[in-house]
Every structure is written in C-alpha cells, then in structure tokens.
Amino acid sequence: MRRRSPARRLVTGLVLLAALVFFLFPVLWMVLTSFKSNPEFFAYPPVFIPKSFALTNYLNAMRLPPDGRGGLQGVRDSLIVSTGSMVISLLAGAPAAYSFARFRTGGENLSFWVLSTRMFPPVASALPLFLVFKSLHLLDTHWALIVANTIFNLPFVIWLLKGFFEDLPAELEEAAVIDGTTIFGAFRRVALPLVAPGLVATALFCFIFTWNEFMFALLLTRSDVRTLTIIVPSLVGGHEILWGQVAAVGVVAIIPNILLALLLQRFLVRGLTLGAVKG
Amino acid sequence: MALRLGREAAGARPRAETVRWSRRTPVLMILPAVVVLAAITLFPLLFTLRLTVLSWELTTGFPPQFIGVQNFVRVLTQDPRFWNAMANTGVLVAVGVGLQAVIGTGLALELNRLRRGRALVLSLLLIPVMIAPVIAGFQFRMILNDQYGPLNYLLDALTFGRVRGFAWLADPRVALGAVMATDVWQWAPFMTLVVLAGLQSLPGELLEAAEVDGATGLQALRRVTLPLLLPVIVIGVLVRVMDTFKLFDIVYQLTGGGPGNVTETIAYYTYLQGFKFFSLGYTAAMSFVQLVVITIVAQVFLHYQKRVRGGAVA
Known part of the structure; x- marks a missing residue:
C-alpha cells in the first residue's frame, strides 16, 4: 500500500464526515421529530433537541384513527404481506433457481425472461391486477398485496439464488446422486444447506422489498389492509398534521431496514444489483 | 457441467x-x-395489450369501444402532458442518476482510502438505500418545509441572513430539484457500494505499476482506475436508470406532481390517468410505451451483466 500524506488523510476524513452528516441527518431529524410535541414542531427557530424523550407520540401513533389501531395495524399488515410474499417466492423460486443453475433448464432465454419480469414498471401491472382482484373480491386483502409483490420477489429470488448455486462446486451433489439420492434430494439436503447464508440474505431482501413497497399498497387496498408505507403519507395528507406521531410511525417503519443494512452488508452489492456485481 | x-x-x-x-x-x-x-406477469401484459386498442372511460359509464391505434396516436402526438412527464423523468434520469454516479464514485474512492472503520461507515451510509422511498419523501418533506424546516433555518443562520431559502416544494423553479435531491440522497450511497465493490476487486499491481511509471494520483485515477471501473459503474447506473424511470413514491409523498405539473413523472401521470381519471385504454397505452423503454434498458443491462460476469471486474 502507498503511504498517504497526513493532509490527504485529513481530507478523506472530512469528506466522509460530511457525507455521514448529509446522509444521516434526514433520518436523525425524523427520529428527533418523533419525540417532539406539536408546538415544538411549529417553533421558529426549529427545535433540534426535543425537551422530553417520552414515548407519548409512539403510544398515540399506535392507536391512531380512523379505527383506533393506526400504527399497530400498519405493523401487522406490513409483517403479514412481507412474510407471505417472501415465503411464496422462496418456495417457488429456490427449486427453480437450482434447476436453472445446474441444468440450464429452458436455456438462457427462459432465465432472461424471468429476470425481465422483475423490470416491469409496476404502474403497468397495477391496472390489470386491480381489475382482476376486483372481480375476485380480493381487493383490500393481504392476498392481493402478497400476489402483487411476488411479481418482483419471485424473479429476484430465482436470479439471486441461481448465482449462489452456480458458485457452488457441483461435485458434492454429484457424489450424493451417485450414492442414490434423487436430484431433488441433492438439492434439498446438499445444495440448499450449503447456500444457507445466501438463502437467508435473499429472504431478507424479499422481506424488505415488500416492506418498502408503496404503489401496489396504495392501489390495491383501502381500509382493511393498511401497510406502514400507506399510513405515513395518508397522515401527512390530512388537515391537521400531527408531525410527531407521523414521524413515530416512520421510525417504526425503518427499524427493520436499519437492522438489515447492518446484517446484510456482505450481500448488499449482490442483492441490489440483481447479482450483476458480486462484491 | x-x-x-x-x-x-x-x-x-x-x-x-x-x-x-x-x-x-x-x-x-x-x-x-x-x-x-406466467400467471402474474404474462396475464397483466396481455390484458394491457388488449386494453390499448379500447376506449374505456369508467367515469362516463359507456361500454368499452374498439378504437385501434388511436390511444397510441394520442399518447405520442396529442398529449403535451405526457411529454411534460417524460421530460421531467428524463431530467431526473439524466441529471439525478448522473449526480448519484459522480457523488457515489467520489465517496467510494475516499472510502477506499480509509484503513479502519470502512465497514461501519459504509453500513451507516447505506441506511438511506434501505429505507422505503415513501419514508424518505416524508423526511424530506419535513426538512424542506419552508417555515419550520431545518434547511431554510440553517441557510439563514449560517449565512447571517444573506441567503434566503425557497419554498422548496411549492416553487416551480426548484420543486423538481427537491424531488431529485431526495432521490439522489437515497441512492448515491448505492453507487458508492457498487463502485467500492469494483475497487476492491481491482488488481493492486496495476496501480502500483502506474505509480512506478510516474503517474500522479489524478492521472492514475483517470487512466487506470476509472476505465477499469467503468463496467461496474455502468451496471450501477443502469439499475438506477430503470428505477428512476419508474419514480413514483417520492413524488407522491413530496409534491403530488405539483406545483402545476412541474414534478409530474411518467409513472405518476400514468397513475393519475388510470386511478384518478379512470381512462383504462389510454392508461394501458401509456404503460405499454413505458414497458418498451424499460425493456430496451433492461436488454442493455443484461448485455453488460454478461460482460461483467465473464470479464475480470467484480
């Protein structure tokens, strides 16, 4: 490694410090706001540090109108929909990924078709889905959102896991097959445990994609199902905006994301570029 | 095998x-x-195709009518609002993603110099990437609030009143910039992540050779590092181009397309046509135009993906 002059190192330090301030300040501001009373929000000059760090806004936000469940309903619905789509995508996607990786089933065209469905503009599929779910009486149900999100999660799972399986040497599975295991057995008992870390990362990515999803939630649900991403903007649209409480919902909504940013670091490049860059 | x-x-x-x-x-x-x-993607695709040849206005109550290619004619030649939305989206893609690439690459180069704490700094920088765009929009709505927000206050305080802030979300001169700033804030760290991964896979000998040959830091960067990083940067940029082309959440939360139509993106306008004006056939035609654009970009992405995977980088 080359040696750096102290001045150059100082520049690096300052640049990164400025970057951290810039990229974390909006998040920090939301956290601070979640503890502010309404007069504190509307003060000028703005209050940076709220007087009390009581959880009043959080407790009130969980009991928000119209039905008195508010934030709590958001947490529940976001959890159900994210978990549901994740499970379906993994169940259907993992065997398919293995088949693509080991047997090139359907050739390159089929696997590229799978990937291209992931690029679909959601606004293009929203309208047909809306009409179908309406006629099936599935609007405003968890199923509507689970299915809609699977459009993006399933190709993601297939494409990412395909890369993980391809990284695995085939010898172990071949040995298992020679010893009399079926191909499915080799997949389930040999290959799958070996890609376990990648599998967990893929699952968590799916979870977060659905957790963050907004357009389908906006168009396919109304009142029975309200994810956290729906609750936040709906509260900002009203007449009297209780900023502290909305911010509290916002903070609750980003807790899993922050945890996963720390947990997933090894896999982030791969997940976010659809496996194009391995890192 | x-x-x-x-x-x-x-x-x-x-x-x-x-x-x-x-x-x-x-x-x-x-x-x-x-x-x-096939059920969840081919079906909507075929359904959309079928809709594109119909005039189907839910608000009028008339039954759907076959009108051939008229919806496409209207989209491409008679709807200035469509082209306005395309232009706004184009600015967000060209300038916004460009900024993300430049800022992201710059930060990656600095981060690569850091000896300790690199993983921690990167994790913290990636928080914006992970959170929901709609929540990012909410955060910026508070920060950009012209009366109570911290940005205008800090501008005022740090320049002793010489710089006046804008009504960022209501002023047509800056509103699109505000949307772009939010998107850049959210995704520049993504480019940092991608470029850093590329940097760490570069062979160190090349840079040392350049140095032995007397290249200054800047020359080595321009002639050696950046050309080698180019495929990775292109992959990152293409991912961002596809996402930004679909930008909706931030617009919805931040400006609702306004003031006027200055921040209306193509995804947002399509949403309005479909779910506010209920012009089903017309919405389908617009969706289809977007599908074509996305498909072209996606093909380029797939092409590059194969090259990067087969090649030396990353």
Whole structure:
C-alpha cells in the first residue's frame, strides 16, 4: 500500500464526515421529530433537541384513527404481506433457481425472461391486477398485496439464488446422486444447506422489498389492509398534521431496514444489483 | 457441467427410473415458478395489450369501444402532458442518476482510502438505500418545509441572513430539484457500494505499476482506475436508470406532481390517468410505451451483466 500524506488523510476524513452528516441527518431529524410535541414542531427557530424523550407520540401513533389501531395495524399488515410474499417466492423460486443453475433448464432465454419480469414498471401491472382482484373480491386483502409483490420477489429470488448455486462446486451433489439420492434430494439436503447464508440474505431482501413497497399498497387496498408505507403519507395528507406521531410511525417503519443494512452488508452489492456485481 | 450431473447419475445407476428422474426433475423444479410468474406477469401484459386498442372511460359509464391505434396516436402526438412527464423523468434520469454516479464514485474512492472503520461507515451510509422511498419523501418533506424546516433555518443562520431559502416544494423553479435531491440522497450511497465493490476487486499491481511509471494520483485515477471501473459503474447506473424511470413514491409523498405539473413523472401521470381519471385504454397505452423503454434498458443491462460476469471486474 502507498503511504498517504497526513493532509490527504485529513481530507478523506472530512469528506466522509460530511457525507455521514448529509446522509444521516434526514433520518436523525425524523427520529428527533418523533419525540417532539406539536408546538415544538411549529417553533421558529426549529427545535433540534426535543425537551422530553417520552414515548407519548409512539403510544398515540399506535392507536391512531380512523379505527383506533393506526400504527399497530400498519405493523401487522406490513409483517403479514412481507412474510407471505417472501415465503411464496422462496418456495417457488429456490427449486427453480437450482434447476436453472445446474441444468440450464429452458436455456438462457427462459432465465432472461424471468429476470425481465422483475423490470416491469409496476404502474403497468397495477391496472390489470386491480381489475382482476376486483372481480375476485380480493381487493383490500393481504392476498392481493402478497400476489402483487411476488411479481418482483419471485424473479429476484430465482436470479439471486441461481448465482449462489452456480458458485457452488457441483461435485458434492454429484457424489450424493451417485450414492442414490434423487436430484431433488441433492438439492434439498446438499445444495440448499450449503447456500444457507445466501438463502437467508435473499429472504431478507424479499422481506424488505415488500416492506418498502408503496404503489401496489396504495392501489390495491383501502381500509382493511393498511401497510406502514400507506399510513405515513395518508397522515401527512390530512388537515391537521400531527408531525410527531407521523414521524413515530416512520421510525417504526425503518427499524427493520436499519437492522438489515447492518446484517446484510456482505450481500448488499449482490442483492441490489440483481447479482450483476458480486462484491 | 450442467448435464454432467444427470448423465453421471444415469451411468452409475443404470436403472430406468433414475434416468427418467434426471430428465424430469429439473423441469418439475422450475414448473411452479414459471406457472406463477406466467400467471402474474404474462396475464397483466396481455390484458394491457388488449386494453390499448379500447376506449374505456369508467367515469362516463359507456361500454368499452374498439378504437385501434388511436390511444397510441394520442399518447405520442396529442398529449403535451405526457411529454411534460417524460421530460421531467428524463431530467431526473439524466441529471439525478448522473449526480448519484459522480457523488457515489467520489465517496467510494475516499472510502477506499480509509484503513479502519470502512465497514461501519459504509453500513451507516447505506441506511438511506434501505429505507422505503415513501419514508424518505416524508423526511424530506419535513426538512424542506419552508417555515419550520431545518434547511431554510440553517441557510439563514449560517449565512447571517444573506441567503434566503425557497419554498422548496411549492416553487416551480426548484420543486423538481427537491424531488431529485431526495432521490439522489437515497441512492448515491448505492453507487458508492457498487463502485467500492469494483475497487476492491481491482488488481493492486496495476496501480502500483502506474505509480512506478510516474503517474500522479489524478492521472492514475483517470487512466487506470476509472476505465477499469467503468463496467461496474455502468451496471450501477443502469439499475438506477430503470428505477428512476419508474419514480413514483417520492413524488407522491413530496409534491403530488405539483406545483402545476412541474414534478409530474411518467409513472405518476400514468397513475393519475388510470386511478384518478379512470381512462383504462389510454392508461394501458401509456404503460405499454413505458414497458418498451424499460425493456430496451433492461436488454442493455443484461448485455453488460454478461460482460461483467465473464470479464475480470467484480
């Protein structure tokens, strides 16, 4: 490694410090706001540090109108929909990924078709889905959102896991097959445990994609199902905006994301570029 | 290697059922996924195609009417609002993603110099990437609030009143910039992540050779590092181009397309046509135009993906 002059190192330090301030300040501001009373929000000059760090806004936000469940309903619905789509995508996607990786089933065209469905503009599929779910009486149900999100999660799972399986040497599975295991057995008992870390990362990515999803939630649900991403903007649209409480919902909504940013670091490049860059 | 697994199995255990299994299992394994995907993607696609030739206005109550290519004619030649939305989206893609690439690459180069704490700094920088765009929009709505927000206050305080802040979300001169700033804030760290991964896979000898040959830091960067990083940067940029082309959440939360139509993106305008004006056929035609654009970009992405995977970088 080359040696750096102290001045150059100082520049690096300052640049990164400025970057951290810039990229974390909006998040920090939301956290601070979640503890502010309404007069504190509307003060000028703005209050940076709220007087009390009581959880009043959080407790009130969980009991928000119209039905008195508010934030709590958001947490529940976001959890159900994210978990549901994740499970379906993994169940259907993992065997398919293995088949693509080991047997090139359907050739390159089929696997590229799978990937291209992931690029679909959601606004293009929203309208047909809306009409179908309406006629099936599935609007405003968890199923509507689970299915809609699977459009993006399933190709993601297939494409990412395909890369993980391809990284695995085939010898172990071949040995298992020679010893009399079926191909499915080799997949389930040999290959799958070996890609376990990648599998967990893929699952968590799916979870977060659905957790963050907004357009389908906006168009396919109304009142029975309200994810956290729906609750936040709906509260900002009203007449009297209780900023502290909305911010509290916002903070609750980003807790899993922050945890996963720390947990997933090894896999982030791969997940976010659809496996194009391995890192 | 692909077929070897099946063949060797057949060779070792020459029973008929083993051979049959090895041919059928791979197909059975992709079947559920292909069926599910076909149902949830091919169906909407065909449905959309069918809608594009209809005039179907839910607000009027008239039954759908066949009008041929008129919806496409209207989109492409008679709807200035569509082209306004395209232009706004184009600015967000060209300038916004450009900024993300420049800021992201710059930060990656600095981060690569850091000896300790690199992983921690990167994790913290990536928080914006992970959170929901709609929540990012909410955060910026508070920060950009012209009366109570911290940005205008800090501008005022740090310049002793010489710089006046804007009504960022209501002033047509800066509103699109505010949307762009939010998107750049959220995704510049993504480019940092991608470029850093590229940097760490570069062979160190090349840079040392450049230095031995007397290249200054800047020359080495321009002539050696950046050209080698280019494929990775292109991959990152293409991912961002596809996402930004679909930008909706931030606009919805931040400006609702306003003031006027200055921040209306193509996804947002399509949403209005479909779910506020209920022009189903017209919405389908607009969706289809976007689908074509996305498909072209996606093809380029796939092409690059193959090159990067086959090549030396990352």
